Amino acid sequence: MVLFWISVLAFSILLYVLLDGFDLGVGILFGLARSEYRRREMMRTVAPVWDGNETWLIVSGVVLWGAFPLVYATLFSAFYLPLIFMLAGLILRGVAFEFREKALHLRVVWGIAFSAGSLIAGFMQGVMVGALVEGLPLSHGDYAGGDFSWLTPFAVLCGVGLCLGYSLLGACWLVRKCTGETQSWAYRLIARLSLLLGLLLVVVFVLALALNLRVMGRWLERPYLFVFPVIGVVAAIVLAVSVRRHHVRAPGYAVAASFVAAFATFPITFWPYMVPFTITVDQAAAPHASLAFMFWGEGLFVLPLMLIYTIIGYRVFRGDGTNSSHH
Amino acid sequence: MDGLALLLSRIQFAFTISFHIIFPSFTIGLAAWLTVLEALHVATGRPLYRQVFEFWLKIFGVAFGLGVVTGIVMAFQFGTNWSALSRLTGPIQGPLLSYETFTAFYLEASFFGILLFGRSRVRPWFYLFSTGMVSLGTMLSAFWIMANNSWMQWPVGYALRDGVFVPSDWHKILFSPVLWVRFPHMLFASFITGAFCVAATGAWYVLRNEFGPEGRLMLRMGLYLAAVLVPLQLLFGHLTGDYVHDYQPTKFAAIEGRWHDEQPASEILIAIPDAARESNRYVLSVPVLGSLIGSLSLHSKEVGLTDFPREDRPPVAIPFFSFRIMVGCGLSLLFIAWSGAYLAHKNRLERTRALLWLTFLSFPLPFIATLTGWFTAEVGRQPWTIFGALRTAQAVTPTLTARSAFISLAVFGAIYALIFVFGTLFIYRLLRAGPAGRLALNAPDVLARRLVPLVDPSLAVRE
Secondary structure, three states: OOHHHHHHHHHHHHHHHHHHHHHHHHHHHHHHOHHHHHHHHHHHOOOOOHHHHHHHHHHHHHHHHHHHHHHHHHHHHHOOOHHHHHHHHHHHHHHHHHHHHHHOOOHHHHHHHHHHHHHHHHHHHHHHHHHHHOOOOOEEOOOOOOOOOOOOOOHHHHHHHHHHHHHHHEEEEEEEEOOOHHHHHHHHHHHHHHHHHHHHHHHHHHHHHHOHHHHHHHHHOOOHHHHHHHHHHHHHHHHHHHHHHHOOOOHHHHHHHHHHHHHHHHHHHHHOEEOOEEEHHHHHHHOHHHHHHHHHHHHHHHHHHHHHHHHHHHHHOOOOOOOOOOO | OOOHHHHHHHHHHHHHHHHHHHHHHHHHHHHHHHHHHHHHHHHHHHHHHHHHHHHHHHHHHHHHHHHHHHHHHHHHHHHHHOOOHHHHHHHHHHHHHHHHHHHHHHHHHHHHHHHHOOOOEEEEEEHHHHHHHHHHHHHHHHHHHHHHHHHOOOOOEEEOOOOOEEOOOOOHHHHOOHHHHHHHHHHHHHHHHHHHHHHHHHHHHHHHOOOHHHHHHHHHHHHHHHHHHHHHHHHHHHHHHHHHHHHHHHHHHHHHHOOOOOOOOOOOEEEEOOOOEEEEEEEEEEEEEHHHHHHOEEEEEEEHHHOOHHHOOOOOOHHHHHHHHHHHHHHHHHHHHHHHHHHHHHHOHOHHHHHHHHHOOOHHHHHHHHHHHHHHHHHHHHOOEEEEEEHHHOOOOOOOOOOHHHHHHHHHHHHHHHHHHHHHHHHHHHHHHOOOOOOHHHHHHHHHOOOOOOOOOOHHOOO
16 A cells, blocks of 8 residues: 555656646747747647646645645755745736736736746746755755755755756657747757756755765765666757757657656655655555545545546547647 | 644645635536536537636636645645654545545546637537536546545554554545545535535626626526525435444544533524633533434434543634534525525516625625534534544644744745735736726727637627
8 A cells, every 4th residue: 555655646746747747848949939930839729738737736736635644744944935935926827828928018027927937937946956965964754944944055056957847848848849949949959958957966966975975985886876867868869869850759759758757766765764764654554444545445446547537638629739729 | 842833834734724625615616517507508509508618717727827826835744744644644634635636636627728719729529528628627627635634533443553554445435424524515615615606706797787688597597596505505415424424433522512522402593602611501401302403303412512531632623613603604595595586586686786796795604604514624623633533733744943934924924915816806807897808998009909718709799
């Protein structure tokens, strides 16, 4: 049971990162688009799916609460302000889909809300991951840091890195869903963003070495982890080739593969810890009665249905989206 | 633990959840009504139903979006501000709320995308099916929320292990009698909210002499529906009161403004409760009625607040007044719905301008009734978060600082004010423009560059 729910949790977080990742990325890149036509085109490619994508965040949140209440309580109260800022960003970008459409004079305000909201949400998510990897100050299961002690240089770099990663996913989505000028623009963005991201990863790595993070020791104990950076490098090569040959779908798959590889390092590095080096998965797990109740209904029956809905949603809106309003 | 942080957290929770409930209570009703309209359209093929459907779908879109984004906050807020609660009751509340996400949000999110953007991409029966699925999603969501909240009002089916609430009987939790009167009470509240918003809009158009057929359809459907639902709602309201009487005597005494035991008990219609003196000022009351309402008897003894230690009593003024406001709204709605339905039946409704005005002005009442009903339920539960088992002061995040709580309250206050102002402005504009899509005609540049046919008059023409 515990293993089942930790897998569902990991799966839903991964799905969230990949799916909301690309639409947050489109939101971040939205700020770089110069023409109104391109902005509308960008927004239209994510409008039908963003709500479903974001729901995976709620799934992750409630599965964490239901199956691992100790971690839910500890992490969410420790990351009080970054979570509030992330929520604020998500609210602003979420309402922008409807509001920008309906605004007559203040369209620019909701454009900024869409872009800035996406940026804040992505940044805060990266910061929290960074702070978690760096190690949270906890004593007796309660957060022992200050209001802003999550805001470290390492965490900030991780925040910037995740924004770049999301933008890269977003650019791949645009390549797939747009044509003409916007598509070539997206191809150019992929090239620049992946260079920037590569550079940033090197800086993060060096900083992690300099800080002598405990996580680095884990990598020496578990050398098979180095498979994942190798997957990342292979994905980067595939990305470079596919962009040069103007493939439509391959860049997205390559970036997604590197996201999966990066994501997979977390559970394997920290296992059996859920909050690094303080709370293990077994300590955090809810009583069997809770896990079983969740398993026999939502785990066994509803989860597959949810995946079917998601697929139906994407199938209805498949294609390049240019004919979304008229057949 | 910081007392100011606790106070700010309570204010923040009250503010964010009150703001949030406005939208679901409206969209649950509207989604059900949209399903009926779409079914009528598929069955009869009359363009009028389609036109009214498209019109309300736009309004549904704005309200639904606001409901979604303010709902995400709720899923996080238990952990951020109430970490002790989420750790101790997580094994019960967590699974209940995860069922909400799993069963409801995916239906809503996936099929709502099809409603907004997929009319031309799917077959008519699938479009109708999608409408029904969105509606089912909103109701499932309400069910799980009520299951969770009813457990907080009357915790059953658990055992305490090191202070943690461990589920021992899910059957008791899901089939709690408290849940099965409160869930219909909330559903009817939403249906009535939807019905009155629709009827009020119809009345507005009839008063303005615009959009005649659409206006009359909205007015009649809304009022007929309300004429049936409001009395049902009063019945379930009474049943809800019965559970409060039996399970939460402190809340019941606060609602009644009853400080001392009485036999037979009188019913206070209106008064000003004075907690310091443990009595009421300016009382207007009816003898014996209190026993009749509380226990359906002419001589039952009804308990007063002074039976309970001070630290176990809720604040009296808020439940006392909000309950009376709720009941007042309910009775006014009953009057409007019945007289409106009668006049509509006699075909005199369109000429009775006074009632049209009343119907038009009635649209805030269901919202006020829903909010004050929740204030009664939640404030009346105090000082407990889990009634009789976990105090609110023990539920708050122990490490939360007043500074953090203040920053978050300020952030939510600013953002919610912004989205509320613009959300209501856009809904008002859509309503004013009416079902013929005049908004688009007023703003030709928007129409010209529009890629998504949300306010597209050609949709109506193509019919």
